[in-house]
Amino acid sequence: MPELPEVDSVKTSLNELISGKTIESVTVRYAPMIEGTPAAFQNALRGKTIESFSRRGKYLLWHLGNKTLVSHLRMEGKYYLKDAGAPMDAHEHVAFVFEDGKALHYHDVRKFGTFALRDHAEVYTTPPLDKLGPEPLSDAFTPETLRTWLKGERAIKTVLLDQRTVAGIGNIYADEILFCAGIHPKTKARRIQDADKLARCIKDILQKAVHDGGASIRSYKNTLGVSGRFQLHLSVHTKEGEPCCFCRSAIVKTKVGGRGTYYCPRCQKH
DNA sequence: CCCACTGTTTTAGG
DNA sequence: GCCTAAAACAGTGG
Incomplete structure (x- = not known):
């Protein structure tokens, strides 16, 4: 569900349901989706609290203090709210488990989705966000x-x-x-x-x-x-x-x- | 069974 | 620089 309006809807839902939660652990079942090694990804995310979610183009941004997780859903990526400990379905490739007993599973039949972790200070000046044109619903687009x-x-x-x-x-x-x-x-x-x-x-x-x-x-x-x-x-x-x-x-x-x-x-x- | 097609992006080759 | 095809992958429909 990748275009701007769909990602915006995902962002809104996640802000309502997930913001404020602290990540206890991350499970990676399909490593090619993650930039860098799964171990580095998991270590960097453990203990981080989610301040909010935002959207830039078709990208979903997780704001985690000094780090920002950049998620692209490509063709078929979806997030599902589950209980911690819930088994991962066949097409779920990453699970974020929270300290409050909930979890967010990333579901992507075609495995095209991507995750990249950035320093917050550099998220807009490094790939993949650095070359994006203006936000069409902002005043920057004329x-x-x-x-x-x-x-x-x-x-x-x-x-x-x-x-x-x-x-x-x-x-x-x-x-x-x-x-x-x-x-x-x-x-x-x-x-x-x-x-x-x-x-x-x-x-x-x-x-x-x-x-x-x-x-x-x-x-x-x-x-x-x-x-x-x-x-x-x-x-x-x-x-x-x-x-x-x-x-x-x-x-x-x-x-x-x-x-x-x-x-x-x-x-x-x- | 085989081929084309699917809300994406990037890369290779002409 | 632009175009096409292909690649990453899995499912669906004709």
Whole structure:
């Protein structure tokens, strides 16, 4: 459940349920997910108290005083609140056990997720967060900052998926944003005229999705049993063959930058 | 069974 | 610099 609105929902749930807990121990069953050695990871986390969780782009940050744990859920990462001592399910690869008898299990069928521990002082100036573009829902993101990327021959969808342009847009929201803006996903970046409108659609779509708690498509429930509702408001993504809500044309599925891409052939022009 | 596809990111090669 | 394909991995659907 990786894009900005979904990670934001995870962050909110974890702040309500996990903040303030102290880590007693960490179990690592699949080491490649962890940057560095599991032993160093476990030793550094033991005894740390979780101040809060935050989000940067699609990354979830655990604030642990002088250390920050940077977690990326990639395609299918999820967190589940369990009791300490609960067995780890087949697809749970890391378990954080707390002193109060609870535990947080990281579940990831495809094992693509990553964990990296950083000194808090360096978390934003070292990989993976150092090259991220502005937060789309903050004042740091403006039509002017967007305009600096509206150059060259790249497809506009590719530009939106580039995390340096703006942080947090993934495949679902790129499609929805371009529908909102009336822009064909294959339009060359340098041909985009109305940066104001595109920037506004980025903010509008993401804001509404955050408000809805993200989208749950092809996955049952979000982390900690919280379900998103934004999938009910999708206009084009996963809607191949269905009539456009605006003009009734059949939604088309194509491929842009190797990613499945949905658009309305009538409402979205080059 | 085989192939394509899946909410990501990074890397290699042309 | 840009594009594609592939890689990490597992499950699903045609």
